Amino acid sequence: MPLETNRMKIEQHITAAAVQAVKELYQQEIPETQLAIQDTRAEFEGQLTIVVFPVVRFSKKSPEATATDLGEYLVANIEEVTAFNVVKGFLNLSIAESYWIDQLNNELLSPDFGILPSNGKKVMVEYSSPNTNKPLHLGHVRNNLLGYSVAELLKAGGSEVFKVNLVNDRGIHICKSMLAWEKWGNGETPESSGLKGDHLVGKYYVIFDKEYKKQIDALKLEGQTEEEAKKNAPLIKEAQAMLLAWEAHDEHVVELWRKMNGWVYAGFEVSYKNLGVDFDKFYYESNTYLLGKDTVDEGLAKGVFFKKEDGSVWIDLTADGLDQKLVLRADGTSVYITQDLGTAQMKYDDFKMDESIYVVGNEQDYHFKVLFLILDKLGKGWAKGLYHLSYGMVDLPSGKMKSREGTVVDADDLVSEMIETARQKTEALGKIADFSEAEKEALYYNIGLGALKYFLLKVDPKKRLLFDPSESIDFQGNTGPFIQYTHARIKSLLNKAAYQSAPVPADITLSATELDMIILLGKYPAEIASAAKSFSPATMANYLYEVAKLFNKFYHEVPPIVKEEDAALKQLRLDLSSVTANILKSGMRLLGITVPERM
RNA sequence: GCAUCCAUAGCUCAGCUGGAUAGAGCAACGGUUUUCUAAACCGUAGGUCAUAGGUUCGAAUCCUAUUGGGUGUACCA
Numbered sequence: 001m002p003l004e005t006n007r008m009k010i011e012q013h014i015t016a017a018a019v020q021a022v023k024e025l026y027q028q029e030i031p032e033t034q035l036a037i038q039d040t041r042a043e044f045e046g047q048l049t050i051v052v053f054p055v056v057r058f059s060k061k062s063p064e065a066t067a068t069d070l071g072e073y074l075v076a077n078i079e080e081v082t083a084f085n086v087v088k089g090f091l092n093l094s095i096a097e098s099y100w101i102d103q104l105n106n107e108l109l110s111p112d113f114g115i116l117p118s119n120g121k122k123v124m125v126e127y128s129s130p131n132t133n134k135p136l137h138l139g140h141v142r143n144n145l146l147g148y149s150v151a152e153l154l155k156a157g158g159s160e161v162f163k164v165n166l167v168n169d170r171g172i173h174i175c176k177s178m179l180a181w182e183k184w185g186n187g188e189t190p191e192s193s194g195l196k197g198d199h200l201v202g203k204y205y206v207i208f209d210k211e212y213k214k215q216i217d218a219l220k221l222e223g224q225t226e227e228e229a230k231k232n233a234p235l236i237k238e239a240q241a242m243l244l245a246w247e248a249h250d251e252h253v254v255e256l257w258r259k260m261n262g263w264v265y266a267g268f269e270v271s272y273k274n275l276g277v278d279f280d281k282f283y284y285e286s287n288t289y290l291l292g293k294d295t296v297d298e299g300l301a302k303g304v305f306f307k308k309e310d311g312s313v314w315i316d317l318t319a320d321g322l323d324q325k326l327v328l329r330a331d332g333t334s335v336y337i338t339q340d341l342g343t344a345q346m347k348y349d350d351f352k353m354d355e356s357i358y359v360v361g362n363e364q365d366y367h368f369k370v371l372f373l374i375l376d377k378l379g380k381g382w383a384k385g386l387y388h389l390s391y392g393m394v395d396l397p398s399g400k401m402k403s404r405e406g407t408v409v410d411a412d413d414l415v416s417e418m419i420e421t422a423r424q425k426t427e428a429l430g431k432i433a434d435f436s437e438a439e440k441e442a443l444y445y446n447i448g449l450g451a452l453k454y455f456l457l458k459v460d461p462k463k464r465l466l467f468d469p470s471e472s473i474d475f476q477g478n479t480g481p482f483i484q485y486t487h488a489r490i491k492s493l494l495n496k497a498a499y500q501s502a503p504v505p506a507d508i509t510l511s512a513t514e515l516d517m518i519i520l521l522g523k524y525p526a527e528i529a530s531a532a533k534s535f536s537p538a539t540m541a542n543y544l545y546e547v548a549k550l551f552n553k554f555y556h557e558v559p560p561i562v563k564e565e566d567a568a569l570k571q572l573r574l575d576l577s578s579v580t581a582n583i584l585k586s587g588m589r590l591l592g593i594t595v596p597e598r599m
Numbered sequence: 600g601c602a603u604c605c606a607u608a609g610c611u612c613a614g615c616u617g618g619a620u621a622g623a624g625c626a627a628c629g630g631u632u633u634u635c636u637a638a639a640c641c642g643u644a645g646g647u648c649a650u651a652g653g654u655u656c657g658a659a660u661c662c663u664a665u666u667g668g669g670u671g672u673a674c675c676a
Contacts, residue, residue, distance in 0.1 A: 033616095041619065051618055053656060063656080089656080090619060131676080171676065285676090312674070321602080329674045336676050365603065366671050392604085393669075400669090431636065447638090459612060462604080464669070466611070476638055477613080477624040485638045493635050530615075542613060545623085552639055562635045599638080 003116055003158075003529050006103045010080065010095070011037045011048070018050060021073040028058040039519070044480035045085050046092035047100075047519060053089045098506050100518045104572075105503035107522065108579045114524050114586055119158035124351055125151040127359035128277065132169045132264040134202035136271050136411035138467060139361070139394045142456050145361040145592060146391055148277040149457055149537040152590045154357075157532030162351055165279040166343065166592050169261055170286040175242040175432050177201045178256050179235070179558025180208035191261050195393045196270065196412065197263030206406070211235055274415045276449065276592050281350075283343065289334060295378065296328045306376045315374055325370055340371050348382050355385040357535065362390040362462070387533050392464030409469055418473065419447035425475055431599070443596055447481050450593045454480030457591050460543040478545050480593055483584055486548040487595040489555070490581040497574055498560045504572045513554045517576050520550055524583050528590070537591050544587045551580045 015035050022030040025077070034054040038433070040046040052067045059066040062583065064086055071084030071091050083094040107113060113589040127147020130140060147163070155161045181188070181204040189196045212235045219229035230236065245253040274280070292419075296313055299305035305313050305327060313328035328338055347356065358368060368388035375383035400406045426432060432440060455473045459465055475481040493499075523543070531540040561577070564570035585595050 036616090036618080036675080038618080044619085049619090053618075056656075088619065131623080168676070173676075323602090323672075326674055331674085333674085335674060339676095361670090362604070363670055364676090367676090371604090390604090395669085425638070429636090429638070431638095463612090468611090469612095471625095474611095474625065479638085481638055482624095485636080489636055489639080496635055534615090538613090539615085542623090545613095549623085553641095555635085556631090556640045558635095560635045599636085 003525055005522065005525050006107050007505040007519075007526065010099070014048065014050070014074065014093070015082070017078050018070055021070050021077075022055060022058050022276070025069055025073065026059050030055060030058050031328045036481070038275075040092045044087060044090075044092050046083070046094045047515070048093045048095060050091045050093070051089060053109060056089075056288040058457065067091040095519065097510055097515070100510065100515055101504060101506055101508060104518050104575060104579075105506075107517070109501055111577060113579070114156075114528065114583065116156060116158045116525060116528060118160075121159045122162070122351065122353040123154050123159045124162045124164060124347060124353045125154065125359065126164045126166055126347075126357065127151075128165045128272075128279070129360070130167060130268065130493060131164075132167065132174060132198075132261050133173045133205045135198040135267060137301055137401060137403065138409040138411065138414060139401060141275065141411050141452075142391060142394050142465065143359055143361070143413065144275050145271070145453050145456050146389070146461055146537065148275075149540075149591050150357065150359065150389065150532075150535050152592065153528065153532040153535075153540065155588075156528050156590055159355075159532070162281065162353065163279045164281045164283060164347070166283040166285065166288070168285050169259075170289060172239055172243050173205070173365065174247065174257065174261075175239045176208040176212075177205040177240055178253070179239050180211065181260065182256065184211075190266070195269045197265070198267030198271070199410075199412075200267075201260050201264050202403070205344065205403070206389075208235065208239075230363065253349055271411055271415075274412070274449075276594075284349070285339065288343045288346065289339050291346060292334055292338035292340070293328065293332075293342070295341040295345060296338060299327070299374070299378055302378065304374070315377070317370065317373060320373060322366075322370060322373070325374075325496055327374070337367065337371060337374070340367075341374065344371070344375060344386070345380075348380075353382075353385070355387060356382075357387050357389050359389045359391070362392055364388070365390055365576045376401065387535075391461040394465045394467055397466070397468050397470075414452065415449070418452045419444050420421070420448070421472055421475075421479075422448035422451065426427050426599070435598075443599060446594045446596050447475070447484060447599065450480035450484050450588075450595075451475055453591060453593050454483070454541060458545075460538045461536060471594040480588075481599075483544055483548045483588060484593070484595045485599060486551055486599040487584045487588075488597060489582050490551070490577045490584075491597045493561060493577055494574065494581070497570070499578060501575065501578060502571055504575060505568050508568050508572055510572075513550070513557055514572065514576060517550055517554060517580070521531065521576070521579050521583060524587070527587075531590075540587055540590055544591075547580060547583055547587075551577070 014037060015032050018035050019030055019032060036051055038049050038255050040049040050070065052063055052070060054064055055066050059069065067086040067089065071086060074081045074093060075084060080096050080099045081093050082096045085092050109273065128144050130136060151161045184207055185204060190200050193200060197511045212233055215233040215235055216229040219232055220226065224232065242253055246257060296305060300313065302305065305315050307313050310330040312326060312330040314324050314326055316324050318324065326335060329335060359377065372383055372386045396407065398407065426444060435443065451473050497500055527540060527543045531537065558573060561570060561573045588595050
């Protein structure tokens with residue numbers, strides 16, 4: 001069952017009538033798609049507007065005359081259309097107030113408002129996908145929040161969603177940390193050092209790099225080129241040997257690997273919990289890195305791949321504007337794309353999903369283009385459901401973050417800084433004297449994380465994002481705390497007024513702002529659907545901001561609602577407030593943000 | 600070199616499949632509290648939508664070129 005809100009119904013109704021009008025008045029068939037209905041701009045009378053320029057071709061009249069023809073027809077034929085005015089080529093329609101009140105009573109106040117019908121689709125969202133050689137940084141935070149939110153949006157949009165995390169737990173980079181720890185760690189553990197496990201391992205990753213660089217420099221002094229030195233440094237050779245030992249199931253190496261990965265997982269668990277993200281299933285590359293060779297055989301058999309003289313296997317994508325791409329090394333070992341081919345097949349076999357979203361940075365655009373194209377060429381029907389949600393890098397004012405150069409914003413540090421800032425700001429306002437310690441801590445957490453999450457999610461995922469560590473994230477204006485505050489304020493109001501949901505009389509008079517609220521609040525279900533469709537928490541964030549802003553305007557305009565003596569008016573205003581609060585709460589939840597009852 | 604993404608106010612960003620006079624927030628300046636939470640509200644100021652062409656009744660939006668930036672172009676992942 002497709003989503004159908006009152007707003008959609010009336011738009012369809014008007015569109016259909018306009019088509020009919022063109023038929024009757026001008027004896028022409030106009031396609032519905034030519035008739036766009038939009039909100040009427042605030043400075044004009046009316047709520048809905050038809051742009052009539054496209055109709056002029058059919059009417060052979062001026063835009064004004066055409067608009068007037070249509071306006072007269074719509075007033076005569078649609079009950080809800082009470083009046084119209086024409087400004088240039090724009091036909092502004094006034095919709096009966098009773099219609100909007102009916103929408104409030106029967107749609108917005110309904111308990112299942114904002115709950116979309118199932119669309120029967122199964123969707124996988126793969127996100128996070130960390131390396132186990134270093135702690136999470138701000139770039140990972142963006143990935144995690146995006147992936148989580150997109151998954152929640154898809155669920156809210158009616159899909160069945162599986163969140164999965166493909167952990168990159170093996171490879172040369174992991175061996176680097178392991179080797180450095182073995183050489184210089186003196187048996188240091190999270191317990192002995194008090195360091196969080198992922199940070200401890202990350203420390204040795206950095207040490208490896210430092211020592212490796214020293215060796216490279218030494219070799220360069222001996223006359224080797226940069227490239228030679230990088231290849232010949234003893235440390236890298238040791239790391240490579242360790243990787244081979246790992247692949248050969250060397251007991252000692254595997255044990256070390258288990259131990260250090262265990263530390264990292266314990267650390268990640270804390271970070272994930274702080275960020276409020278979760279997964280339905282974990283995949284580990286240590287289990288999947290050998291996959292894909294069957295797929296390679298399949299491709300060879302189908303003639304999609306070809307073998308070079310040295311035995312390496314390739315695909316020629318030059319006809320598609322891409323390059324030739326290696327899919328299997330001459331020695332029969334996998335490359336990145338080999339395992340991704342295999343993993344894609346495995347994930348599909350596991351879940352039989354209709355769509356699969358990979359939340360991965362835009363530096364891998366090319367890789368996914370190739371991956372999806374190959375799967376398609378292999379005749380995988382499900383390949384058309386694959387989608388790379390490619391998000392932009394998080395940059396610092398100084399440029400890109402680099403773990404090895406220490407210019408990263410650490411995820412755990414950032415989270416604690418945000419909580420600390422929330423604490424300071426909240427204490428400065430002094431509104432929560434009666435909170436228990438536990439309530440205070442929960443509030444600081446919710447506000448701090450709310451500010452952070454909103455900050456990262458409000459910008460279009462595709463765009464790169466600038467984070468300036470020297471400027472703290474705002475708590476005022478278009479921010480998470482602003483929306484949280486609006487919610488808390490409404491809840492306080494509803495409590496004081498002992499609010500009970502009830503319909504309002506059909507003949508009540510609405511102020512301009514109240515009418516605007518009904519119109520804006522009524523768009524919520526469509527906002528969910530569109531945010532889910534476009535995989536964009538940003539559109540939801542911006543919508544929620546509009547809602548909060550409009551409420552605050554309304555709240556200031558209107559005399560104290562609690563003291564309102566006109567019962568119908570009081571009910572109307574409380575209903576509008578309550579619907580606003582519900583939308584803010586459930587919408588923010590889709591962003592992974594908790595809104596407090598008081599703050 | 601080739602591929603690909605991006606360029607909107609001092610800063611950070613909205614602007615949906617082309618529609619009315621391009622909008623917010625921050626920063627700046629001014630105002631609002633005996634009234635339901637001032638993390639709020641109202642106002643002032645701030646723009647050649649990178650540049651040049653083109654398509655169109657109409658372009659920030661679509662097309663082409665140019666400039667400037669990001670990323671990729673590994674038998675790394």
